[in-house]
Amino acid sequence: MAEHTIKAFDEEIDRLRGLIAEMGGRAEAAIESAMIALQRQDLALAAQVVADDKRIDAIEAEVEKLVIQVIALRAPMANDLRDVIAALKIVGVVERIGDYAKNIAKRVPLIMVNQRTLEPVSLLPSMGQVASEMVHDALNAFAARDPDLAVAVVERDTVVDDFYNSVFRTLVTYMVENPKTISECAHLLFIAKNIERIGDHATNVAEMVYYAATGQTLPDRDRGGAAAEE
Template sequence: MAEHTIKAFDEEIDRLRGLIAEMGGRAEAAIENAMLALQRQDKVLAAQVVADDKRIDAIEAEVEKLVIQVIALRAPMANDLRDVIAALKIVSVVERIGDYAKNIAKRVPLIATNTRTLEPISLLPSMGQVAGEMVHDALNAFAARDADLALAVVKRDQVVDDFYNSVFRTLVTFMVENPKTISECAHLLFIAKNIERIGDHATNVAEMVYYAATGQTLPERERGADLQPED
């Protein structure tokens, strides 16, 4: 894309993109580390995820400030306007994604040490990986103004939803057969739900990216038959 006549405007837009890229990278790492901590029962790593979330929150505040400054001083138009508004909305969603990862990490110490007795736990890392990739791709799509990649993220949400439904059934069955594990399984259920929400939020980001890149809004998605109502 051609550069602005006013160079400082380009510098501010670049800084905005840089901050969002960093924020996305941190959210993605938070999801990955939270899932790793869960698998390995690594309480230190889990605590680290919780601590690192502060930086994600700080970036959100920084982006908000910068967007207000750009709107006030540069009066952005057309694709520039769509970009900065998308940036503003995306950071609030990524901040939520960070919170979900933090919530997963906080549950790690509450689950009994011997995870080998909890078979359903094996399903969660793959689910978490798909959700993490969606976050990664949605933010890459923003950086590259790539509407096709954004669309691919939106389509992929169904995979996470299917995972969730499968985990839900497995956990319910497992709890019926192993009533002693109900407490741990309830935590796993919340973790699965958190991952499912991360997928939804990544989809929202992708929809904003699509609008920013094309100026067109995506039609409302058709929802699969979920076991759980939307919360």
Template structure:
């Protein structure tokens, strides 16, 4: 390999490493936001909820840095095939992780609106759902960092379990509202929280599909058709 080519390859590897590092930072902040929002919800802690909302700006800033870095890499390195897929995937994944942070922020926004003195029973179901969603985010970003399509596929397969969890919470809250009409307002807020957690899982699945494509060059829908 010529010296100039070797230099270009090393420079590109450094750029990819930087993109992966930035997305890892975003993922860590998004997981922290989910955990913080749920802790604030359980405790009725408006101050912690406000911190979660304020910290969302950090995720937004890193997303902007990912976009700038990716555009620079495409302009200067002119990556092809596998390399180009990875750079484009990084941009798209950063956008999705930013949305995950927004969902955590949305949950935090509900905390001041939910009564802290009269907690209703269904609140206790939400942390387990949040952990499941957060683990999906964590695992799919690890799959991206490792360029591991099978790990990404495993995340996709867990989305149905999260959807089932949401359906169970939905039914429980609706029943609770019917039996305790005074809780309708609080239950409506909790339904919103559960829906945001369900959407986090959907977005983790979207990232998994991007990771799978970036690593294999095959879209999951094409893989499934090939197995029929």
């Protein structure tokens, strides 16, 4: 590329990375706010999380447009092209993470019983915390192209899976003993599952970062979830 093209390309890549960082920050904030809304039964905050998800979707659309523009105008070579396509994949994953946070927030109004009677709720914020940190670190690993940080994210996924299995068992026991709370507990089950999926997606991002940085894939892990719930 000519020098001015390289400069323009670098600027566009910086903008791309800036948008991804913003999107990641918003997804993290969405997870945290959704968990606070759940704990405090804060319907206004829950509604805010749902509304804010539109901005995450809008950033994804902006990244797509920018990627197409970069490819069309700069015709990046193999490695740069792969980076740009990877950015597209990563925003797709972050958009899904935002959706999971939104789905959690949407369930808050459906859990209207007095939560002090719903013990399993107390496990969820810590679980959400771990998942949200995984998202944070996965995007930092992406920004810094740091394979070690990526590995640390992947390893933490078992913590989220263990939480999930524990919440699942606790909720089932609780439902058996308190049949009146079954509907609320079903929503809590889905919330736990959404957090578990957020962990999976942070792991996906980390795996992509690791592959981009090292050219190696991490050994295949079985994603926690269905098979582990007994």
